[in-house]
Ligand SMILES: Nc1nc2c(ncn2[C@@H]2O[C@H](COP(=O)(O)OP(=O)(O)OP(=O)(O)O)[C@@H](O)[C@H]2O)c(=O)[nH]1
């Protein structure tokens with residue numbers, strides 16, 4: 001089974017290099033593909049310098065995480081894709097190995113890692129996962145209809161495909177891992193506005209009929225928490 005890593009990145013210069021290094025060190029990864037959307041801070045060069053293959057998307061196509069992921073999947077023939085966000089902090093190859101193992105052992109069709117929220121981890125592990133760190137078979141991504149490929153709701157759409165097929169999922173906390181939040185990136189005001197906008201997009205997924213409410217029940221029944 002060939003696994004490639006796809007990292008969507010837009011203006012993630014402070015973190016993209018160390019994230020690519022962690023991905024390259026993952027025991028199960030063949031190559032690391034960074035999909036850059038016209039970053040203006042050198043993200044693409046830093047990713048390439050760290051050893052990633054870089055896929056460039058330029059305006060008018062640029063500007064959607066979902067479409068960046070699609071471009072990354074299109075750039076590889078791998079059987080499975082490990083998606084990783086470029087803004088992770090303290091992410092190591094060991095974290096990624098732990099995510100991949102249940103998938104490689106065929107105990108899970110989707111295996112995810114969540115950020116370490118300390119006391120709140122139990123809640124996060126039982127919530128519909130929004131995390132970008134996940135391994136899935138290629139066909140799951142390709143099963144998503146084009147009209148559902150949209151920005152930050154993509155993680156929920158993937159959850160929906162997995163749940164509707166009643167596929168087994170494993171979830172674990174990536175101990176010590178966090179990320180640069182939108183407030184770190186854009187400042188307090190713009191960051192808060194962007195965060196509220198993103199949460200609304202995500203929360204409205206079932207309301208807009210993109211994923212059925214009952215998919216969450218299927219998801220919980222198929223979920224095993226590890227670690
Ligand atoms: N190529 C590309 N990557 C993107 C785009 N939007 C977001 N990303 C990347 O997708 C990953 C996750 O995006 P974030 O903006 O951090 O979203 P998030 O982590 O869900 O939200 P926060 O909690 O606010 O950080 C990061 O690596 C981003 O750089 C885009 O339009 N194009």
Ligand SMILES: [Mg+2]
Nearest residue numbers: 087179180181
């Ligand atoms: Mg982030």
